[in-house]
Amino acid sequence: MIIRKEDLFLFFNRCISEKIDNYEEILLPKKNNQKDEKQFYFTKYNSDENIEYDLESFRTIDPIKTLFYLSRENVSSTSLHSKKRIVAGIKACDLKALNILDKALINDDFVDPAYKKLRDNTLIISSDCNRITDSCHCNLVGGKPYSESNYDINLSKVNNNNYYYIVVGSKKGEKFLNTMKEHVAVNKAPQDVFSLVEENRKDILEKLEKQNKKYYHTENFDELKNSEEKLWIENSDACVGCGACTNICPTCYCFILNDETEAEKFVKVRSYDSCQYHGYARVAGDNSPRPKMHQRFRNRYLCKFSYFNSNFDTIGCVGCGRCIDACPAEIDFREVVKKLS
Amino acid sequence: MKNPFGVISGKVFEIIQESPLIKTLRIRPEKPISFKTGQFVELSVPGIGEGPFAPSSSHFISDTMDITIMKTGFVTGHIHKIEVGDRVGIRGPYGHGYPIDKFKNKDIVIMGGGVGLAPTRSLFLTLLDEIDNYKSITFLAGAKTPNDFIYKDAISKWREVDKVIFLRTVDSIPEGQKWNENTGVVTTLLEKVKIDPKDNPSVVCGPPIMMKFGTFALKDYGFTDENIYLSMEKKMYCGFGECRHCVIGKYYACKDGPVFTYEMIKNEEAIWE
Ligand SMILES: Cc1cc2nc3c(=O)[nH]c(=O)nc-3n(C[C@H](O)[C@H](O)[C@H](O)COP(=O)(O)OP(=O)(O)OC[C@H]3O[C@@H](n4cnc5c(N)ncnc54)[C@H](O)[C@@H]3O)c2cc1C
Ligand code: SF4
Ligand code: SF4
Ligand code: FES
Numbered sequence: 001m002i003i004r005k006e007d008l009f010l011f012f013n014r015c016i017s018e019k020i021d022n023y024e025e026i027l028l029p030k031k032n033n034q035k036d037e038k039q040f041y042f043t044k045y046n047s048d049e050n051i052e053y054d055l056e057s058f059r060t061i062d063p064i065k066t067l068f069y070l071s072r073e074n075v076s077s078t079s080l081h082s083k084k085r086i087v088a089g090i091k092a093c094d095l096k097a098l099n100i101l102d103k104a105l106i107n108d109d110f111v112d113p114a115y116k117k118l119r120d121n122t123l124i125i126s127s128d129c130n131r132i133t134d135s136c137h138c139n140l141v142g143g144k145p146y147s148e149s150n151y152d153i154n155l156s157k158v159n160n161n162n163y164y165y166i167v168v169g170s171k172k173g174e175k176f177l178n179t180m181k182e183h184v185a186v187n188k189a190p191q192d193v194f195s196l197v198e199e200n201r202k203d204i205l206e207k208l209e210k211q212n213k214k215y216y217h218t219e220n221f222d223e224l225k226n227s228e229e230k231l232w233i234e235n236s237d238a239c240v241g242c243g244a245c246t247n248i249c250p251t252c253y254c255f256i257l258n259d260e261t262e263a264e265k266f267v268k269v270r271s272y273d274s275c276q277y278h279g280y281a282r283v284a285g286d287n288s289p290r291p292k293m294h295q296r297f298r299n300r301y302l303c304k305f306s307y308f309n310s311n312f313d314t315i316g317c318v319g320c321g322r323c324i325d326a327c328p329a330e331i332d333f334r335e336v337v338k339k340l341s
Numbered sequence: 342m343k344n345p346f347g348v349i350s351g352k353v354f355e356i357i358q359e360s361p362l363i364k365t366l367r368i369r370p371e372k373p374i375s376f377k378t379g380q381f382v383e384l385s386v387p388g389i390g391e392g393p394f395a396p397s398s399s400h401f402i403s404d405t406m407d408i409t410i411m412k413t414g415f416v417t418g419h420i421h422k423i424e425v426g427d428r429v430g431i432r433g434p435y436g437h438g439y440p441i442d443k444f445k446n447k448d449i450v451i452m453g454g455g456v457g458l459a460p461t462r463s464l465f466l467t468l469l470d471e472i473d474n475y476k477s478i479t480f481l482a483g484a485k486t487p488n489d490f491i492y493k494d495a496i497s498k499w500r501e502v503d504k505v506i507f508l509r510t511v512d513s514i515p516e517g518q519k520w521n522e523n524t525g526v527v528t529t530l531l532e533k534v535k536i537d538p539k540d541n542p543s544v545v546c547g548p549p550i551m552m553k554f555g556t557f558a559l560k561d562y563g564f565t566d567e568n569i570y571l572s573m574e575k576k577m578y579c580g581f582g583e584c585r586h587c588v589i590g591k592y593y594a595c596k597d598g599p600v601f602t603y604e605m606i607k608n609e610e611a612i613w614e
Contacts, residue, residue, distance in 0.1 A: 075346045109596060110345040110581050254585045257346075257578040259430075261387040266348035266430045273586070281576045281586060284413040287549055289575075289611035303588070310591035 001166040001177065002193065007184040008155075008164060013047050014183055015086070021179055023123075025085035027067060028053050029060045042067060042087070055089040055164075056130040056157040059320050063250035064094035068118045069101060071247075072271040074260075075114050082117045088125035088155075092147045093138045093320040095126050097250035099150050103312045104253055123176055126151040127164075130200065132207055135321025137334050139208040140215060143319050146201050152176060156197040165193050215334035221305035221315065223341040229294070235336050236297035238329035243274030245323035245333075246300065251308070251316045254280070275299050301336065345581055348385060348430035349374060353423055354405070359491035360484075363456055364421055365397060365409040370431055373403035378467040379438025379460060379572060379600045383580050384408060385430035386423065390416045393435075393577040395460035395599070399467045400438075406431070409459035409491065435580035436599050439464050439544065439570060448476045448536040450564075452555050454483040454527050454547030458491055460572055461546050465499075472504060479506045479534055483527030483551070487511050487520040508533060527551060528558035538563030546572040553613040556603055566604035573598045573612070 003011075015023045025044060031052045032039030040060045045053070067087055090098070102119070105112040129136075129145035138145060147154050152173030155164040166186070168174045180186055246252040255270040273280060276296050282288040290296045308316030323333050351370035358364055376382070378400040385391035398407035412421045423429065441464075449468065453461035461480070468478055480499075484490040490509065500507050508530045510523035523530060527547070543564045545555040552571060559569050575587035575594040582596035590609035592598065597605075606612050 076344070076348070105583065110583060111343075112583060113344050113346075255578065255583075256586075257391070257584065259385050259388060259390045261385070261430070264350075266350065266385060266387065268346045268348070270346075270584075273584075275585075283574060283576050284411075284417075285548070287614055289614040291614075303585075307588060307591060 001186050002158070002163045002189045003166060003180070003184070003186050004163045006162070007186075009053070011180050011184045012045050012086075012088075016045065017047070020183065021176070022084050023086055024083040026088060027085065028055065028088040029057070030054065032061075042089075053089075055127045055155060058129050058131050058133045058136055059091040059093055059322075060089075061248075061322070061325070063248055063320070063322060064090060064098050065101060065250050065253065068098065068122070069105070069112075069115050069253055072269060073114050074267060075112070075257075075270050076266060076268045082121045084121050086123045086125060088127070090124060090126045090147075090151070091129055091320075092126065092144055093136075093318040094250055095124070095147050095150055096138075096143060096318045097320070098124075100251050100308070100312060100314060100316065100318075101253060103314075123152050123172060124150075125153045125155060127155040128157065128197070128201060129204055130157055132204060132211065133321065133325075134211070135324040135332075136208060136319065137212045137215065137321055138319035139205065140212050140217065140334060140337075141315060141317050141319040142219075144201070145204045145208060156200070158193060158196050158200075165189055165197050212334065215332075215338050217334070217338040218341045221309070221337075221341060224301055224305055224337070227340040231340055232294045232298045235331075235339060236294040238331060239276075239293060239297050240329060241276050241278075241293050241296065242328060243276045244326040244328065245331075246274040246276055247272055248322045248326045250320060250322070251304070251318060275303065301340070305337075345579070345583070346432065348432050351406075351429050351431055353425055353427050353429060356423070356425055359409060359493075360489045362413075362489075363409060363411045363491050365407050365491075366420070366423065366429070368406050368408065368429060368431070369404065370406065374406060374431060374434065375403040376400055376406075376434035377438035378441065378463045380434040380436050381460075381580070381595075381599055382406075382408070382431050382433035382435070383577075384410075384420070385432070386416065386419045387428060387430065389419045391430070391432070392416045392420075393580060393595070395463065395572070396434075397459040397462045399463065399470050401467065401470050409456065409462070411456035433580055436595050437597065439600055441467065444468070444542050445474050446476055448479070448541045450479045450481065450534060450536065450541070450543040450559070452481045452483075452527055452530075452543065452545045452547070452551075452559070454551040454555075455485070455489070456491075457547030457551065457572070458482055458484075461544060462492060464544065469499075469502065469505075472502065475504065477504045477506070477536070479536065480508065481527055481530040481534070482507070482509045483511070483530070483547070484509075485512050486515050487518045488515075506534075526554070528554055531558055531562050534562070538565075538568075540568070542568050542570060544570045544572075549574070549613055560603075566607060567602050569603040570600055571603060571606070572600050573606070575599075 304316035355367035587594035
């Protein structure tokens with residue numbers, strides 16, 4: 001199936017104004033500033049024609065977790081209200097990250113109720129990357145610049161044409177497509193469309209490969225564990241331990257729990273924490289398993305490439321490159337992995 | 342959907358000052374909380390915070406719970422200000438406790454130091470409740486000075502039980518304090534133990550330094566790595582495997598522990614710190 005870009009946005013518009021299927025909110029990437037091409041962030045859709053939404057570039061600056069796993073959240077309440085919503089324009093790296101969070105937060109041992117609620121009430125529309133930014137490196141960690149599963153709907157922009165090729169990935173997505181058909185024109189895809197999509201995907205993948213050639217590293221990440229301490233000290237030298245890298249990482253979800261109890265109710269609030277902070281693992285008597293910065297720096301790499309693997313059967317880096325952009329010390333994650341593995 | 346952060350409210354009905362820094366709170370929760378000895382709970386002080394603590398009472402009791410707490414910082418400082426009648430919150434129990442089924446018909450050695458006597462008292466009391474199931478219990482208890490010893494009043498009663506050997510030691514005896522039992526670190530008590538370590542279980546719980554040297558001493562004595570049970574103290578928030586603070590390599594200390602065999606964790610990093 002294909003849909004014209006105008007029709008998709010027309011549908012978004014009607015969805016909100018007419019509360020079609022009870023959707024109350026649509027979030028999608030918006031260009032921040034014409035001059036700075038790196039700046040896309042998720043924002044609530046509104047019908048103002050001057051706002052330029054962008055489903056086809058690269059990932060947003062805000063990681064997908066900020067829409068599902070909030071930086072600060074009351075987790076005690078059992079009747080957490082959450083709007084029925086659509087998140088559109090999710091890139092493959094973020095979708096992969098969301099999938100990791102699903103394993104970490106909804107599993108046989110426990111379910112994080114706040115996360116589950118937001119997850120259940122959201123329709124996921126992913127879209128292929130048509131451009132890349134300097135720090136993008138999904139191809140180094142087993143990823144691709146387009147999604148092949150875990151979406152409700154995937155959109156691939158067809159080059160030079162003003163329409164999207166639609167793939168349905170779930171029952172929820174199928175229902176959504178049917179609703180869409182009732183309101184706007186959704187047409188049968190012409191024969192050659194998939195080859196156009198493939199061509200486009202190949203083109204972006206090639207760009208990624210070219211960009212990251214100099215960072216090619218082993219896929220036997222266990223080697224990170226065996227690297228000499230000296231190398232970790234050297235490579236973490238510029239790190240100031242600010243925690244920007246973990247805060248912006250779509251797969252980091254460590255939290256602290258605060259007690260904000262009032263009157264007769266116990267209230268627990270969880271907020272992001274960072275393994276880069278000294279207090280993170282400190283226990284009574286000021287003992288800590290990682291008192292030095294280079295040990296905490298190393299912990300992030302081992303967590304991503306080793307601990308996540310044993311916990312969730314997948315490495316914890318999706319190659320979005322956000323930690324590279326966010327680091328005030330200009331530490332390049334790819335480079336460190338290459339040097340230490 | 343069950344909220345894993347759900348708290349059960351409870352009232353403190355008795356407080357025992359065990360030593361200058363350690364108190365036992367006796368709590369009656371609104372509804373009974375059953376646990377397995379060696380598991381832990383998150384104890385909240387309303388509006389202040391919470392921390393992980395192992396109940397120190399027998400696991401055959403669920404309508405009340407004793408928790409023995411050392412004052413070491415912010416939350417524990419506030420816990421020490423609690424008065425009889427005050428409200429506290431309990432989440433849990435969490436984790437895996439001591440596999441006491443495997444202790445049946447065995448000679449059991451328990452080594453505990455400082456506030457590490459709390460979880461080991463729970464184990465000890467639980468075993469005492471079914472003492473016929475076990476061959477013997479040897480308890481090796483350590484404290485810095487005689488005044489730091491907790492559960493002082495119960496010792497003579499425990500020593501009267503057949504099949505129980507209860508030895509105590511202090512690191513040193515400051516002037517003005519009386520002591521007529523062993524002096525020296527807790528591992529020196531092992532010299533007085535005469536059991537066959539083969540196929541018998543041993544348990545160690547105490548401050549980090551004692552965990553390390555206690556484990557090595559039990560190994561030297563002849564206990565196998567599978568038969569040395571450690572209760573690991575790591576930073577914890579959630580208690581059930583979500584927040585990642587307690588991660589020890591591939592394990593979560595909260596969910597996979599806090600009780601581990603030495604065999605399980607000996608190859609992981611920084612286990613003693
Ligand atoms: C499984 C388990 C069982 C325990 N059982 C007991 C017990 O029976 N009796 C007892 O006295 N102590 C026990 N502890 C240690 C106790 O949890 C800490 O001493 C207590 O949390 C310190 O809190 P604080 O705020 O007073 O210390 P601070 O040093 O002020 O701590 C600051 C912050 O770090 C956290 N924190 C500090 N140390 C620890 C720690 N070791 N573990 C987890 N969080 C920590 C606190 O919750 C607080 O948020 C146990 C710890 C674990 C992991
Ligand atoms: S570690 Fe860096 S590149 Fe990898 S997923 Fe996290 S933020 Fe993205
Ligand atoms: S963002 Fe950079 S400086 Fe800050 S903690 Fe991460 S690696 Fe260190
Ligand atoms: S305490 Fe949160 S994961 Fe163990």
